[in-house]
Amino acid sequence: MFQWLTFIDSEGRIIDSKALRKRIFYGGVDPGLRKEVWPFLLGYHAYDSTSAEREYLMSVKKSEYEAIKNQWQSISTEQAKRFTKFRERKGVIDKDVVRTDRSLSFYDGDDNPNVNLLRDILLTYSFYNFDLGYCQVPI
Structure with a gap:
């Protein structure tokens, strides 16, 4: 150290x-x-x-993240039926998140809030960079 x-x-x-x-x-x-x-x-x-500059940057980035997250969260069921790419991407992310390595203490247990946090991050990034898409990376 x-x-x-x-x-x-x-x-x-x-x-x-x-x-x-x-x-x-x-x-x-x-x-x-x-x-x-x-x-x-x-x-x-x-x-x-400076510390102040970093604090400001973090607040701006957090606001941007929340705005993008609110965009995909506001998609109604009816809208999702017509938004095929988003619906498919959301389905793949939902499946992947469930398969997160639960032997890691951070993701351990049922109804772990960190699993939901991971899902939100993946969906938000996918929506932010929609043209990039979403795919699994083989290990």
Whole structure:
């Protein structure tokens, strides 16, 4: 484990991104820090962004997500009958989500809210990038 806070300035910017990535490459990331560190590693947050800028970005993205989610959730049964691609895609996602690996504690148990969350995320992304579609990735 490394000292995460030594890489952050008073406004929340990453001080030396190259040294940080090298430290992570050789030492890994503590599971408790993954939520904070991975957005930088994946390019979601810029290393030179402030905490305030990241907070604002997250609120904008959350609003965008909720707006798109509301779009597909507002499709009535009657509309879905005429919206073949969405209906088919929703059916495939519903089947896939049920088959999520329940040996993982995050998805363990009946009526697990994380399974419903996964379903909502997949349907929302599918609706957001509708031309891309949805397919299973073979393992």
